[in-house]
Amino acid sequence: MDNQQIEKVVIIGSGPAGLAASIYSARGSLNPLVIAGRGAGGQLMLTTDVDDFPGFPEGIQGPELMEKMRKQAERFDTRFINEDVVSVNFKDTPFEIQTETMKIKAQSVIIATGASARWLEIPSEQKLRGHGVSACAVCDGFFFKNKNVIVVGGGDTALREAQHLSKICSKVTVVHRKDSFRAQAALVNLLKSKENVVFLMNKEIDEVLGEDKVTGVRLNDTKTSEKSEMSIDGVFIAIGHKPNTEFLKGHLDLDEHNYIVVKNEIYSSVDGVFIAGDVADYIYRQAATAAGSGVKAALTIENYLEHKK
Amino acid sequence: MYMADKTFTDQNFAADVLESKMPVIVDFWASWCGPCKIVSPIIEELAKEYEGKVVIGKLNTEEHTQIAGELGVMSIPTVMFFKNGKRINQLIGAQGKDSYKKAIDEVLTK
Numbered sequence: 001m002d003n004q005q006i007e008k009v010v011i012i013g014s015g016p017a018g019l020a021a022s023i024y025s026a027r028g029s030l031n032p033l034v035i036a037g038r039g040a041g042g043q044l045m046l047t048t049d050v051d052d053f054p055g056f057p058e059g060i061q062g063p064e065l066m067e068k069m070r071k072q073a074e075r076f077d078t079r080f081i082n083e084d085v086v087s088v089n090f091k092d093t094p095f096e097i098q099t100e101t102m103k104i105k106a107q108s109v110i111i112a113t114g115a116s117a118r119w120l121e122i123p124s125e126q127k128l129r130g131h132g133v134s135a136c137a138v139c140d141g142f143f144f145k146n147k148n149v150i151v152v153g154g155g156d157t158a159l160r161e162a163q164h165l166s167k168i169c170s171k172v173t174v175v176h177r178k179d180s181f182r183a184q185a186a187l188v189n190l191l192k193s194k195e196n197v198v199f200l201m202n203k204e205i206d207e208v209l210g211e212d213k214v215t216g217v218r219l220n221d222t223k224t225s226e227k228s229e230m231s232i233d234g235v236f237i238a239i240g241h242k243p244n245t246e247f248l249k250g251h252l253d254l255d256e257h258n259y260i261v262v263k264n265e266i267y268s269s270v271d272g273v274f275i276a277g278d279v280a281d282y283i284y285r286q287a288a289t290a291a292g293s294g295v296k297a298a299l300t301i302e303n304y305l306e307h308k309k
Numbered sequence: 310m311y312m313a314d315k316t317f318t319d320q321n322f323a324a325d326v327l328e329s330k331m332p333v334i335v336d337f338w339a340s341w342c343g344p345c346k347i348v349s350p351i352i353e354e355l356a357k358e359y360e361g362k363v364v365i366g367k368l369n370t371e372e373h374t375q376i377a378g379e380l381g382v383m384s385i386p387t388v389m390f391f392k393n394g395k396r397i398n399q400l401i402g403a404q405g406k407d408s409y410k411k412a413i414d415e416v417l418t419k
Contacts, residue, residue, distance in 0.1 A: 038347050038405065045343030063343060082350070084405065100406070130384040130401030139342040142371070143383045213381065234383070 006094045006105045007033045009301050012085055013112035013244075015042025016287040017277025019069040020294035021110045026076035028302045033106075034073070035081045035099055041066035042114045043241075043278070044287060046136050048164055052184075053287050065287070085113075090251050090270045108304060110297045111248070111260065111268070112276040115241035115285070120152070124208040125237070132214025135237045137161035141168045144234045150175050150217065152205055153238035156285075159187040161238045162197060172197045173232075177204040177222045208235055243279045257282065266297045274301060314356035315366030319373040325364070327394040332416045333364045334409075337387045339371040344403035348386040351406045355413065363413055390416050 009025050011018045014036035025032035044050065047062030056065075074080075081099060089096040094105040117135040119125060125133050134140040137151070141164055149169050151162040154176035165172045174191070179201045181188050191197045206220040206227060216231040243259045245252075253261040253269035260268055260280040268275050274297040277290035317326060317335055326333045336352045338345035349367070356365035370377040370385060380389065380396070390398040390412060397419070398412055 038351070039344075039403070040347070041343070045346065063346075130387060130399075131381065132383055134384050136342075136344065136384075139339075139344060139386075140384045142339065142341075143377075213383065 004105075006107060007031075008106070008305060009033070009108045009110065009298075010035065010095075010097055010104055010106040011110045011112060012097070013037060013042070013110075013114055013277070013279070014040045014070065014080070015044065015066070015112060015114045015277060015290060016069065017114070017279075017290035017294035017297075018042075018110070018112035019066075019073050020291035021112060021276055021298040022073040022078040022294075023069075023076060024295050024298035025110075025301065026073065026078045028298065030298075030302065030305070031077070031079075033079050033081065033104065035083065035085055035097065035104075037084050037113070038082070039116075040082060041070070043116075046117075046138055047160065048138050049160075050287065085247055087247055088251050090273055093272060095272065107308070108272045108274065108301050110274045110276055110294070110301065111252075111279055112290070112294060112297075113244040113279050114290075115243045115278040117157075117237070118240050118242045119237055120205060120239065122205070122207065125205070125235075128208050128210055128214050128235075131212060132210060132233065133208055133235045133237065137164045137236050137238075140234075140236075141165050144169050146170045147233035148231075149173070149234035149236060150200075150230075150232050151236045151238055152176075153240070154178055154181045154183060155238070155240060156183045156187060157240070158238035159183040159191055161236050162191055163187070163194075165236065166191070166194050166197050169234075170196060173200055173230075174198070175200045175203050175205065175217075175219065177202065205235070241278065241282075241285070243282075245279060265293055266300060272304065313360050313365070314353050315364060317366050317368040317373070317376075319375040322368070322373075322376045325366075326391055329364055329391070329394075331362065331364050332413075333391040334366070334413060334416075335389045335391065336365075336367045337370050337377055337382050337385050337389070338367055339369065339385055341371075342385050345386045347403040348388065351409060352388075354406070355409060359413060362417060388412075392416055392419070 008030045044062035051059040083100040097104045150173040207218040209216040262280045276294040276297045
């Protein structure tokens, strides 16, 4: 389907960055079109308790928070397309965006496609994925009730996963390749207080063991290179994220880890294409910071379109 | 509203999946699983598109734990492909609609 209408602003992504941008663009009378994607809602759809988003004194569940943001965007007549973007053309204006079934033209674009979980990318992990190896404790914890599991990683995500699993599993071992955590101190302390959570520092996964399902792991000591094995029922990988920028290669400047290169947080290498959230942020990666940059991008576009006239 | 996709349960699985004359696609899901919500509408679309050729439906692993356990489901969403009572393929984790279509077309041509 070809849509000949030229949109003022198209927002790609519907996590906190994309939805905050759409709320502001809609209220700024830019009538935004959001290409929400098949993974609508983003990483918070895979999170349970969110205790650090301002305005929710009792905390809120990730999916519920995203539903509220989307409803708020809908209240101001944001339009949504629930498809993925397949390709873009940013060479000339109007820009062109090809989704699964539509070609869309736009005067300006906000890219807020976020990031997804990263894997270790060793063959034994990929072979046993779905057979004891998982990257989503919220999804799969249920299948490990009263079992013995490990969580690999040292950031907020890893410790949140461990927190969730500690309520379901008999024992949770957090395996981290460094000797200290990058995660928030509050999370680390909370987990240290749990009886069924233990920490294995300076260790990394050398191999996931098992034929049809996970039976154990072989660990490598990052200081001494000494190998050891432990039996385990499940392995949850939480070693960070990779930005969702595959469709942008060759169209925008990306850094060596494929994050979008930005100036002043929201400006991409192409005039008229703005950036918001985790797709360019490997430092803060918070719902609130993503929303903040979405707001900045939306307000900047108002000004940008005004001057283009 | 008419729904083309079927609901599979511990009770109807043997008759509706294993003894089905047509190939059957089963989407294992649960309410707390975010990526399952990505797959769910795709499954509904596919059920319409392949109606009459393939039986496509969902099994709630939270309510129907027995079949999921027997089939060794340890991660959701998992989409399994059955033909003549045998599991011949499975896709683990949320994938794009094209991946599911490709896998269904393979089942149909095999």
